[in-house]
Amino acid sequence: AQTVTQSQPEMSVQEAETVTLSCTYDTSESNYYLFWYKQPPSRQMILVIRQEAYKQQNATENRFSVNFQKAAKSFSLKISDSQLGDTAMYFCAFMKPITQGGSEKLVFGKGTKLTVNP
Amino acid sequence: DAGVIQSPRHEVTEMGQEVTLRCKPISGHDYLFWYRQTMMRGLELLIYFNNNVPIDDSGMPEDRFSAKMPNASFSTLKIQPSEPRDSAVYFCASSPRDRVSGANVLTFGAGSRLTVL
Numbered sequence: 308a309q310t311v312t313q314s315q316p317e318m319s320v321q322e323a324e325t326v327t328l329s330c331t332y333d334t335s336e337s338n339y340y341l342f343w344y345k346q347p348p349s350r351q352m353i354l355v356i357r358q359e360a361y362k363q364q365n366a367t368e369n370r371f372s373v374n375f376q377k378a379a380k381s382f383s384l385k386i387s388d389s390q391l392g393d394t395a396m397y398f399c400a401f402m403k404p405i406t407q408g409g410s411e412k413l414v415f416g417k418g419t420k421l422t423v424n425p
Numbered sequence: 426d427a428g429v430i431q432s433p434r435h436e437v438t439e440m441g442q443e444v445t446l447r448c449k450p451i452s453g454h455d456y457l458f459w460y461r462q463t464m465m466r467g468l469e470l471l472i473y474f475n476n477n478v479p480i481d482d483s484g485m486p487e488d489r490f491s492a493k494m495p496n497a498s499f500s501t502l503k504i505q506p507s508e509p510r511d512s513a514v515y516f517c518a519s520s521p522r523d524r525v526s527g528a529n530v531l532t533f534g535a536g537s538r539l540t541v542l
Contacts, residue, residue, distance in 0.1 A: 342530075344533075349535070350514065350535060351535050351536075352516065352518070352531075352536075353533075354530060354531070354532075398468065412470050412473070413458075413470070413531060414470075415467055415468040416467070417467045418467065
């Protein structure tokens with residue numbers, strides 16, 4: 308079974324600074340998908356970014372980018388120019404696509420609580 | 426689109442009572458998922474449906490939990506009888522099938538916070 312590990316329960320960063328959240332996963336699959344979701348205090352789960360394992364190029368969405376290291380099974384999230392609104396829980400998640408015998412399940416890490424300080 | 430709509434937003438009940446959580450997925454989405462979030466266990470998938478049919482309910486904790494999807498626009502998660510350890514936030518999510526890559530991108534509702542006293 309796939310597992311996702313986020314080793315940093317809590318992190319903090321100053322506004323406008325850059326922060327990197329770590330995620331590692333365990334799988335024997337060659338093709339899969341990785342996601343970062345954000346959960347602000349409002350509780351809403353919001354998709355931040357998605358990476359397909361067969362793509363070598365790291366995904367980027369505005370101030371959010373990932374460092375995907377397939378061999379190391381690492382998928383870190385970098386937030387540049389941190390804003391107060393980035394304060395949230397961040398969850399890393401893994402999915403094996405159904406075209407590869409997957410089951411549509413998202414497997415989540417335990418999350419990292421990020422606080423952006425003014 | 427209004428997104429995934431869940432109700433109630435908060436529910437406080439006493440042990441032994443029946444609890445029904447409701448979800449309206451995004452129109453046109455083929456998949457519907459129920460997740461539970463607790464501090465101890467994080468986010469766990471309870472069950473998911475494809476075209477209103479339950480596909481995998483292996484995450485449903487025990488017989489006290491049941492889920493239905495009578496049509497494409499409505500699903501319920503029922504707990505009967507409820508116990509204090511069921512206290513959690515319950516999320517519903519829906520997704521279309523990404524027919525190119527085979528992966529889904531889930532859109533979550535705001536969650537229902539259940540407290541069982």
